[in-house]
Amino acid sequence: MLSGKILVIDDDDFILLTVKMFLEQYYSEIKTINSPLHIEDELTDKDYDLALLDMNFQQGETSGKEGLKWLRKIKELSPATQVLLMTAYGEVNLAVEAMKEGATDFIVKPWQNEKLLATVQTAMALAQQQREIEKLESRNKILSSTADSAFSNMIGKSRAMKSVIYIISKVAHTDADVLILGENGTGKEVAARAIHRASNRAHQAFISVDLGSISESLFESELFGHKKGAFTDAKEDRIGRFEAASGGTIFLDEIGNLTPALQAKLLTVLQSRKVTKLGTNHAVDIDVRIICATNSNLKEMVKQGEFREDLLYRINTVEITIPPLTERLADMPLLIQYFLTLYGNKYHKKDLIISEEVIKKLQKHNWPGNIRELQHAIERAVILCEGHELTTSDFSFLSQRDVNQVFDDYNLENLEAWAIHNAIKKHQGNISHAAKELGLSRGAMYRRMDKYNIK
Known part of the structure; x- marks a missing residue:
């Protein structure tokens, strides 16, 4: 048959x-x-x-x-x-x-x-x-839009990162669902890709989906696919992200942003391992490894009735928490050198160096945007530097008054408020640009502005 x-x-x-x-x-x-x-x-x-x-x-x-x-x-x-x-x-x-x-x-x-x-x-x-x-063409379109980012390796020798790398090494060879927790910019997707590369699915697709950027009306089409004519703009058949990832790994970032209705739809797929395209009643089997990530406190959201408890149990067979940059200062020289080499090659400035003195000043800086903020800071410095050595003047936030002279070192909330206030001032009130510089989403930026009463 x-x-x-x-x-x-x-x-x-x-x-x-x-x-x-x-x-x-x-x-x-x-x-x-x-x-x-x-x-x-x-x-x-x-x-x-x-x-x-x-x-x-x-x-x-x-x-x-x-x-x-x-x-x-x-x-x-x-x-x-x-x-x-x-x-x-x-x-x-x-x-x-x-x-x-x-x-x-x-x-x-x-x-x-x-x-x-x-x-x-x-x-x-x-x-x-x-x-x-057709499936390969659809898959390649999705893969090209979710290709490995420039920073795709786990870098770190600090105690905090050694613990993360150890857990990854233990869980990678299983098919257990993983929930990665951590602040924005800490490298949650990097950890997810590391799990995939060390898994038995390494030669299959890794599909990354930013759930926070998908509107509720497009959720099913993007994740589950659609038939031609299923809705106004459906001009051709299209497979969804889950089907494109079948055989490999799907990374669902910002899962805490899903509405209760979308949480229910996602839970149904995770339980049945089947998707039904919009415009059909035919379910398609999928074989995917699920890795989710969020900067939200899902357990608190469950208590508040904002996140389904059964969905939380489904996605967190293993939990991994990525530490913020301020808790892994020993990794900063390695990270700085990595980004310096990366952007030195990209912008044809391959002989750039950075002094120990500047690295120590960078280590003292408060990094609300974590590694993403550090990455952008190094890229800007490489672009703007005139000589062959990065100096304090290439980092605008270091050339201002020493943060230690403005705030008590241990008052991190004051430091964060100061960083947000100055980023907004620098970008002349443009919240989107300020948030991007800090490595924050607009939603996270507004929450912090409300917290510190910044107008």
Whole structure:
């Protein structure tokens, strides 16, 4: 028994029965309809690999115009569905003409079963190849938009990071779901990619999804996929992120931002490991490793009724907390040198150096945006520096009054308020730009502004 879905359309019930009984010996799913008016419903609800289509549907009609009309309709609704035309001997020339319209081949009535089976097998192989090509193309589009970031390696020798790296080494070779916690900019996606690279799925896809950036109206389309025509802008069939990641790993970032309704939809998929594309009722099996991340306190959100407890239990078989940069100061020289080499090569300034004195000043700086803020600071310094050595003047925040002279070293809230206030002032009130410089999302920026009463 071969896998494959075949739709047979003919107004002769005897032919439908004959074809169905014969092909059911070889293929898993054969559906017959005796009117082409049902074609749209069938192709909207299910993905058929092959359609066997009669050329004429009205008594005494021999022109084949109806067959051509419905052939075009099938190719419009489901371009990947291969079409075999069933025609009388005298209509062979018409059938050949129809192949120019998109038909794969034709079968002359009455047929020999061996010839019918051979033609169907050839068309099915072509259909499955086409499906694979379309899936790969969709997958490549998603992969290209979620390619590894420049900073893709775990860097650190501090005690805090050694603990993280140890947990990653233990969990990577399993398929356990992982929840990564940590502030914005600490490197949660870097940790997720490290888990994937050390796993048995390393040679399969790693798909990263920023749930905070997907609107509620597009959530199902982006994650689960859609059929052509499922909504206004659905101009072609598209697989979702889950199906693209099948065999590999999907990383769901900012999972704490999901509304209760979206949490329920996600939980259903995580429990069943099946997705249903918008515009269909057909569930597709997925085989993915789930890694989630958030900077939110999900346990507190559960208490407040803002996050589903059953979803939390589903995603956090293993929890990993990434420490903020201020708790891993011993890693800063390594991180600084990494970014210096990265951006020195990118901007053709390969001989740049940075002194121990400047590194020590950078270590004393408060980093509310964590590694992301440090990365952007090094990139700006590399771009703006005039000589071959980065100095304090290349870091605007270091050339201002020493933070230690302004605030008590141990009052981190004052330091954070000071950083936010100065970033807003620097960008002349543009909250988006200030948040980006600090490595914060707009939402996180506004929450901190409210906390410190910054207008």
